[in-house]
Amino acid sequence: xxxxxxxxxxxxxxxxxxxxxxxxxxxxxxxxxxxxxxxxxxxxxxxxxxxxxxxxxxxxxxxxxxxxxxxxxxxxxxxxxxxxxxxxxxxxxxxxxxxxxxxxxxxxxxxxxxxxxxxxxxxxxxxxxxxxxxxxxxxxxxxxxxxxxxxxxxxxxxxxxxxxxxxxxxxxxxxxxxxxxxxxxxxxxxxxxxxxxxxxxxxxxxxxxxxxxxxxxxxxxxxxxxxxxxxxxxxxxxxxxxxxxxxxxxxxxxxxxxxxxxxxxxxxxxxxxxxxxxxxxxxxxxxxxxxxxxxxxxxxxxxxxxxxxxxxxxxxxxxxxxxxxxxxxxxxxxxxxxxxxxxxxxxxxxxxxxxxxxx
Ligand code: CP3
Numbered sequence: 078x079x080x081x082x083x084x085x086x087x088x089x090x091x092x093x094x095x096x097x098x099x100x101x102x103x104x105x106x107x108x109x110x111x112x113x114x115x116x117x118x119x120x121x122x123x124x125x126x127x128x129x130x131x132x133x134x135x136x137x138x139x140x141x142x143x144x145x146x147x148x149x150x151x152x153x154x155x156x157x158x159x160x161x162x163x164x165x166x167x168x169x170x171x172x173x174x175x176x177x178x179x180x181x182x183x184x185x186x187x188x189x190x191x192x193x194x195x196x197x198x199x200x201x202x203x204x205x206x207x208x209x210x211x212x213x214x215x216x217x218x219x220x221x222x223x224x225x226x227x228x229x230x231x232x233x234x235x236x237x238x239x240x241x242x243x244x245x246x247x248x249x250x251x252x253x254x255x256x257x258x259x260x261x262x263x264x265x266x267x268x269x270x271x272x273x274x275x276x277x278x279x280x281x282x283x284x285x286x287x288x289x290x291x292x293x294x295x296x297x298x299x300x301x302x303x304x305x306x307x308x309x310x311x312x313x314x315x316x317x318x319x320x321x322x323x324x325x326x327x328x329x330x331x332x333x334x335x336x337x338x339x340x341x342x343x344x345x346x347x348x349x350x351x352x353x354x355x356x357x358x359x360x361x362x363x364x365x366x367x368x369x370x371x372x373x374x375x376x377x378x379x380x381x382x383x384x385x386x387x388x389x390x391x392x393x394x395x396x397x398x399x400x401x402x403x404x405x406x407x408x409x410x411x412x413x414x415x416x417x418x419x420x421x422x423x424x425x426x427x428x429x430x431x432x433x434x435x436x
Contacts, residue, residue: 094228095292100160101230104293104329104351106372106405112397112434113160114427115232117333118413120153120165123420127153136181140166146217150231151224156420158427161230161293164221164286166214168236168297169244171278174210175202177245185249192248193260196267205278207285215289222290232331233291235283237298238275238316245271254303261312272316280323287325294324295331296349299412302336309340314347321348331374335412341366355411361399372405377426379410382418386425393429402436 095101100113121127127149130139139145146165154162169187173179178190193199208215222231236244243257244250251257261268283294301313317332324330332349334340338358345352345367354363354375364373381392393408400406408430414423 095230098160098228098230100407101292101329103405103407104331104372106370108404110436112400112406112408112430112436114408114430114434115159115161115163116157116410116414116423116426117163118415119157119159119163119423120149121414122416123414123418123423124153124156125420126156136167137179140170141213143213143217143220146213147220147224150217150221154225154229157424158431161232162221162225163232163234163295164214164218164291166217166234168234168241168299170211170214171205171207171235171282172241172245174205175278187244187249189244189248192256193242193245193271196264196270199267199271199274202271202274204274205282207282211282211285215285218286218289218291230292231290232293232295233283233286233289234295234297235279235286237296237301237334238272238279238320239301239304239313240297240299241275241279242268242271243300243303251300254300258303258308261308265312268312269316272312273319276316276319276323280320283320283330284323284325287328293329293331295333295353296320298332298334298344300336301334301344302338302340302355304340306339306343309343314343317344317347333374338363345371351405351407353409357411359399360396361401364400364403369403372407374407374409376409376411379412379415379418382410382414382422382426384422386422389422389426390429390433393426394433397430397433408434 099109099111102109103113149165150162169179180188182188225231243254246257246260321330329350331351331353332344333353335355341363351372351374352367354373356376356378360376377392381389
């Protein structure tokens with residue numbers, strides 16, 4: 078009884094405090110007193126505490142153990158002092174319940190042992206009931222929401238259909254995406270069927286994450302920058318529209334990709350409350366292309382974190398100058414923190430944004 082009361086009080090206070098979150102406000106393009114910052118891969122191998130846990134459990138096992146996923150998520154947010162937490166999980170987790178044999182091997186990254194080769198492989202994909210087969214992610218979200226400070230929003234996430242399809246067809250990471258593009262060009266019907274399936278799974282999964290306690294969601298279309306504009310329009314855009322249209326209204330959704338300088342306008346058309354930008358384009362140019370009437374997130378080169386404190390500070394200042402005090406700016410890297418990044422530099426980056434981003 079007492080626990081129940083405590084829980085509902087916590088839920089109420091988290092609602093009131095969250096409306097004061099600089100990160101949520103920036104997603105909605107409301108005025109904030111300071112620029113919010115969080116970092117992709119803020120929980121990962123650059124942290125000694127993470128490596129210690131990983132010495133004992135495999136990556137997939139870590140993702141599938143809610144108490145450990147919670148510990149890692151909360152630890153990163155508190156240690157770095159960032160303005161949001163992102164649930165510890167992986168974009169490839171939904172591939173397993175679809176029927177794909179997923180493995181993370183040391184050094185090689187993800188591998189799928191039964192990649193998609195023909196139309197009948199698409200027909201054989203199973204539907205995903207996230208509440209059943211991805212319940213560990215949803216449990217981790219609810220647990221993390223309870224463990225985070227009430228004013229810190231929790232970001233849920235999923236892979237976008239193109240990026241997921243690329244892993245399913247290539248069987249792992251890829252440089253040129255030749256198998257993916259060959260499938261797209263030679264079997265367009267099967268491609269659209271696959272993308273349609275992934276879009277349905279993705280928005281349903283994100284809505285389950287929202288129901289479990291995520292206040293914001295991010296769609297990772299990490300590798301979509303491999304496509305030209307006309308291919309994006311034909312093979313990706315309609316499916317991204319379907320994903321965004323399916324996400325619970327009112328919940329901010331971040332639309333992220335890399336190498337997307339030529340695709341930003343189309344990505345905006347596809348949807349999202351916030352558009353993610355990488356470092357290959359200047360932030361001011363990117364924002365003027367996307368339109369100042371929508372929020373943006375980015376865009377420091379993760380490699381700057383290997384430079385000196387002085388350089389880090391100068392680069393933060395430069396990005397903030399380009400953001401020009403407009404509403405709707407969220408500071409982040411242009412892609413995830415790399416293994417080997419000095420922890421003190423990451424902490425210093427967050428301090429710099431909070432100090433120089435005062436308004
Ligand atoms: O950002 C966070 O802190 C939350 C956790 C998170 C992970 N992966 C943990 C992870 C998130 C948001 C992801 C997303 C993800 N996963 C993406 C999109 C973002 C991006 O980087 O573009 C992609 C493409 C994947 C697929 C994936 N997972 C790859 C290619 C790899 C291996 C490469 C690598 O960086 O090692 C992973 C493994 C992975 N996912 C690790 C972590 C912390 C490293 C695993 C380990 O501990 O050995």
